[in-house]
Amino acid sequence: xxxxxxxxxxxxxxxxxxxxxxxxxxxxxxxxxxxxxxxxxxxxxxxxxxxxxxxxxxxxxxxxxxxxxxxxxxxxxxxxxxxxxxxxxxxxxxxxxxxxxxxxxxxxxxxxxxxxxxxxxxxxxxxxxxxxxxxxxxxxxxxxxxxxxxxxxxxxxxxxxxxxxxxxxxxxxxxxxxxxxxxxxxxxxxxxxxxxxxxxxxxxxxxxxxxxxxxxxxxxxxxxxxxxxxxxxxxxxxxxxxxxxxxxxxxxxxxxxxxxxxxxxxxxxxxxxxxxxxxxxxxxxxxxxxxx
Numbered sequence: 001x002x003x004x005x006x007x008x009x010x011x012x013x014x015x016x017x018x019x020x021x022x023x024x025x026x027x028x029x030x031x032x033x034x035x036x037x038x039x040x041x042x043x044x045x046x047x048x049x050x051x052x053x054x055x056x057x058x059x060x061x062x063x064x065x066x067x068x069x070x071x072x073x074x075x076x077x078x079x080x081x082x083x084x085x086x087x088x089x090x091x092x093x094x095x096x097x098x099x100x101x102x103x104x105x106x107x108x109x110x111x112x113x114x115x116x117x118x119x120x121x122x123x124x125x126x127x128x129x130x131x132x133x134x135x136x137x138x139x140x141x142x143x144x145x146x147x148x149x150x151x152x153x154x155x156x157x158x159x160x161x162x163x164x165x166x167x168x169x170x171x172x173x174x175x176x177x178x179x180x181x182x183x184x185x186x187x188x189x190x191x192x193x194x195x196x197x198x199x200x201x202x203x204x205x206x207x208x209x210x211x212x213x214x215x216x217x218x219x220x221x222x223x224x225x226x227x228x229x230x231x232x233x234x235x236x237x238x239x240x241x242x243x244x245x246x247x248x249x250x251x252x253x254x255x256x257x258x259x260x261x262x263x264x265x266x267x268x269x270x271x272x273x274x275x276x277x278x279x280x281x282x283x284x285x286x287x288x289x290x291x292x
Contacts, residue, residue, distance in 0.1 A: 002043065004076060007069045009036035010048065014058065014066045040065075088276040089116035095281070096124040096131045097144035098190070099221030100162075101264060101289070104240035105144070108288040109281065119277060125221075127189055135267050141278045142285065143267035146190075146238075155270045160289040161261040162238040164198040166254040169231040175254060177205050184215030186235040188224045191217075194236040194262075202256040225251055238262060264289055 013022045013033060023030040041048050048062035058066065097105065102125045109121045124140065131143040136153040149156055168175050168183065180203075185195065192209045199206040215233030218224045221241055228235055229250035242253055266286065268274065274282070 002069075003039070004072070006036040006040045006043075007065075008073055009033050010040055011066055011069050011073050013037065014062075017055070019054075086276045087118075088280050090118040091275070091277040092120045092122060093142070093278050093281045094122045094124070094140040095142045095144070095285075096126045096134050096140045098127055098131070098146060099125040100190070100238045100241040101144045101146070103221055103244040105285055105288055109284065112281070112284050119280070121281070131267065135269055138269060138272065141268070141272075141274075142282060144285070144289070145265045145267055146262045148265070149267060153270050154267050156265040156267050158263050159266045159286045160264040162240055162264055163255070164194055164236055164260045164262065165239055165242050166198060166234065166236055166256060167225060167228055167242060168234040168252045168254065169228060170250050170252050172252050172254075175234070175252075177203050180234055181212060184213035184233040185209060186215055186224060186227050186233040187217040188221065188235065188237075189219055191235065194238070197262070198236050198256065198260045201258040201260060 009022070009026060009028070009032075012026055013019065016022045016025060019030050019033055022028075023033050026033070037048060044061065044065070046061040047059050048065060049056045050059060095105075095109075102123060106121075106123050109123065113119055113121050124134070126134065128145045128147050131140075131145050132149050132151055132154055134140045135143045136151050143154075144159075145156070146162075166175065168179075172179060180199075185191065187209070195209045196206075205211075216227040218226075221237075222244065224235055224237065225242070225245045227233060229245075229247055245251065266282065
C-alpha cells in the first residue's frame with residue numbers, strides 16, 4: 001500500500017511546483033521531500049518526475065498518480081475531520097436502568113432531547129443484573145444500578161441515595177403490623193428486597209415477605225401503586241418511584257422511624273472512551289438523580 005505521507009508530499013510538490021517551498025509548506029526539510037518522492041518511485045518502480053534544473057515535469061505515471069492521489073488525500077483529510085468531530089449535543093446515547101430509576105430520569109432526559117433534537121436518547125428499563133451485563137457487553141453507554149457490580153469490566157460511581165417508603169391505601173396514618181398483615185403485599189421485581197430492607201428494621205415481627213398474603217404483582221414500575229390505590233394491599237418502593245404516581249391522593253406514603261435508603265450507582269465500561277455526547281447525558285442524569 002502506498003504510504004499516505006509520501007503521497008501527500010508528492011501531491012503538495014506538484015501543486016506548489018518547487019521543492020523548497022513544498023518543504024516550508026509541510027514543515028519539512030527539502031531533502032525530506034526529495035526522499036519521499038524517491039521512496040514512491042522505488043515502491044512503484046516508476047519514475048514520477050523529470051528534473052530540469054530547479055524545476056521538474058511529471059512523467060505519465062507521475063501525472064496519473066497525482067490525479068488519483070489528490071482524490072485520496074482529500075478523502076483522507078475529510079475522514080480526519082469527521083472522525084475528530086465529537087459533538088456535545090448530537091448522536092445516539094444508550095442507557096439502561098431499573099424501572100424505578102427510569103421513572104424519575106427518562107422524562108428529564110427527554111426534555112434534554114427536545115432542547116437538542118440531534119441528541120437521540122435510547123432508554124431501556126432492565127433489572128440490575130441486566131444493566132450490568134449490557135454495560136459489560138458494550139450494548140449501552142451508561143447504566144444506573146441500585147447494587148454493586150460483580151464484573152471487573154463495569155466501573156461504578158455512587159451518585160445519589162433514594163429513601164425506601166412504605167405505601168398503603170389512603171386513610172391509613174400509622175400502619176401497624178396487624179394492618180399490614182390484613183392488607184397483603186403488592187409485589188414487584190425488587191419487592192422482597194425492598195420490603196426486607198425497610199420492614200426488617202422497623203417491625204420486630206418481620207422475618208421475610210412471605211409472612212404477608214401476596215395480593216398482587218406487577219413488573220411495570222408505573223403500575224405497582226394502582227392496586228395499592230384501590231385498597232388491595234401495600235408495597236415498598238423507592239421515593240422517586242412513589243413521586244411519579246399520578247394519583248397521590250389515593251395512597252398514603254409513610255416514612256418510618258428507622259429510615260433506609262439505597263445507593264444509586266452510575267455504571268460505565270471500564271475500558272470504554274466516553275464521547276462528549278455521553279458526557280453531556282451523564283451530567284444531566286446525575287444532576288436529576290441528585291435532586292431526589
